[in-house]
Amino acid sequence: MTTNTSTRFRSTTQAKRSRRSAQDRRVALLFLTPAALGFLVFLIWPTVRGIWLSFTEYNLLTPEKFVGLANYERLFSDPVFWHSLGVTVQYVLINIGLQTSIALVVALLMHRLTQSTLLRGIILAPYLVSNVVTAIVFLWILDVQFGVANQVLEWIGVGKIGFLSDETWAIPTIALINVWRHVGYTALLIFAGLQMLPEDVYEAARLDGAGEIRSFFSITLPLLRPIMALVLIMTVIGSFQVFDTVAVTTGGGPANATNVLQLYIYDMAFGRFQFGYASAMSVALLLVLGIITFIQFRLTRAGSNDMN
Missing domain, CATH: 1.20.5 (Single alpha-helices involved in coiled-coils or other helix-helix interfaces)
Incomplete structure (x- = not known):
């Protein structure tokens, strides 16, 4: 029963x-x-x-015409495409190098010195401003004739610098503008990763006589690797898609010095109505990003965790 x-x-x-x-x-x-x-x-x-x-010839006014690999053949022999890709890579290297380094330092300072919610909000504030507004504000600040930055440089005796009108300065300046806007968000991602690190590992290291620098390179960086890999993948993909800051500040100039790939694709599609060729360049960019992401994932071993 x-x-x-x-x-x-x-x-x-x-x-x-x-x-x-x-x-x-x-x-x-x-x-x-x-x-x-x-x-x-x-x-x-x-x-x-x-x-x-990307396999067609299309201009909005006539039906799509299949042309096979003609757009890709044109792409490989297009010097403007390769120049734009090179400019984009230059921007990405400057932007990612500075943004990741600064964000890591900011995250470590927040983790060690203060965990104030107000401070986190202040650090994140630039990220909440749209790219277009940020670009317009910096366009005024860095103006050669009337910008505050050049007025200060002239007052201290350095002389005016064409931050956005000089071929040498244009891409680094745009990279720094976007570093200012995104570094807070990147720092908070890294800070969240630091919060998950076990404190007992650091206590054991201190008992063994390890200092802050030794603990950082031997404990923090290895344990933080999955988060850093995620941050790098996200920021690299976002950096390759830079468009609005360039479109507002320089429009691709001077002398195509800032003609990044996204701007060239936009010009081909909506300026010259060559949607087929613009699509082929977009697919090429997609493949480049896929390859870079795969390489980053493998090199950083993002799928494994050193805390296990």
Whole structure:
């Protein structure tokens, strides 16, 4: 009798769990549906459409004409494309190097000295300003004739510098503008990673006589590697897509010195209505980003965790 009762109880419990599980799946699907639709409509479909257009000749006024690999053949022999890619790589190297280094220092200072919520808000504030507004403000500040920065440089005897009008200064200046805007967000990502590091490891290191610098290179950096890998992948992908800051401040000048790849793609698509060729360059950029992300993932061993 007891055995039958126990069996019925288990069966009833399993049935309730099955119903609850099915109900949870329905609720989960209900919440996931809008995001999935948005993903399909705004990401998957444009990607597939762009890949198809890269094999066509299309200008909005006439039907699409399939041309095979002609756009890609043109791309490989286009000196402006390779120049734009080189300018973009130059921007990415400056931006990522400075942004990651500064963000790491800021995150370490916050972790060691203060964890104030107000300070985190202040550090994040530039990231909340749109790229266009940031570019306009710095365009005024760095103006050769009337900008505050050049007025100060002239007052201290350095002389005026064409930050956005000189070929040598233009790309580093744009990189620094975007470093100012994004460094707080990157620092908070690294700070979140620092919060997860086990404190007992540092206590053991202090007992063994390890100083701050030794602990940083032997403990902090190795344990922080998965977070740093994620940050690098995100920032590199974002940096390769730089557009609005350049479009507002220099428009690709002077003498194509800041004609980054995204600006060249935009000009081909919406300036010259060569959507097929613009799509081919977009697909090429997608492949470049995919290769770079794969290499970063493998080199940084982002899939493993040193805390285990």
